Amino acid sequence: MGEIKDDGRSNIKLEETWREVLGGEFTQQYMIKLRAYLVERARAGNVIYPPCDQWFAAFNSTPFSKVRVVILGQDPYHGPGQAHGLCFSVPPGVKIPPSLANIYKELASDLNIEAPEHGCLTHWAEQGVLLLNATLTVEQAAAGAHQGQGWERFTDAAIRALNEQREGIVFLLWGSYAQKKGAFIDQSRHRVLKSVHPSPLSVYRGFFGCKHFSATNDYLQQHGMPPIDWQLPSLAKVVANL
DSSP states (O other), X not given: OOEEOTTSOEEOOOOHHHHHHHGGGGGSHHHHHHHHHHHHHHHTTOOEESOGGGTTHHHHHSOGGGOOEEEEESSOOOSTTTOOSSTTOOOTTSOOOHHHHHHHHHHHHHHOOOOOSSOOXXXXXXXXXXXXXXXXXXXXXXXXXXXXXXXXXXXXXXXXHHHHHOOSOEEEEESHHHHXXXXXXOTTTSEEXXXXXXXXXXXXXXXXXXXXHHHHHHHHHHTTOOOOOOOOOOHHHHHHTO
16 A cells, blocks of 8 residues: 555555554455555556545554544545545645535634634644544545445554544544444543534534534543644645645
8 A cells, every 4th residue: 555556566654653553454355455456446547536645644644642533534535636635634725625614614613713714634633633534545536436445444443443442532423424434432431422414415404513623622621631723724834834
């Protein structure tokens, strides 16, 4: 995984604490098949998002030992330049997608946080918010193209490891897909917050007003952890740190 070579080989670029937890997955048959599938799709001329050096960006941005919050997405954005390995996030300079715009509206309502002029959520990831899609790749203009190919088993393993080896994590499960994927999370060890998806199709059925961001910080502080600074830096600061 990682960089796809012309001969089908790849380099796995995975943060060390996650490698300790998930390294064994890469030798499993399902991951070998997934790698072969991705190589085949790329060789056939299909454009795969995000770029291969960003497939594991969620893990590399938020080490296993530092995870305090998990936000689960479904699969990456499938438009040019949108996906960069963090769910709901887009690189600076890319138009803010509708679901993320609604997340910003709820943040403003919940914590009086002003929406930034960009959609890059790296600041959250660096504080311990794992922004994890269930499927880590997609094809251009083909939403869900890589579902059912093995990524879901890999990301299930990541969530299971957090569930079993860590305590006091807040899981934000927005929409039925995320809630089904997180159904096994032990709520005696972790805090699970559920809502409809922030998509324009469902946002008015309960996402607006859910107050998940303040609830997350309340839980973290009650358990001796600092709150998440949900206020994203300005576009100028984000660009300067690239």
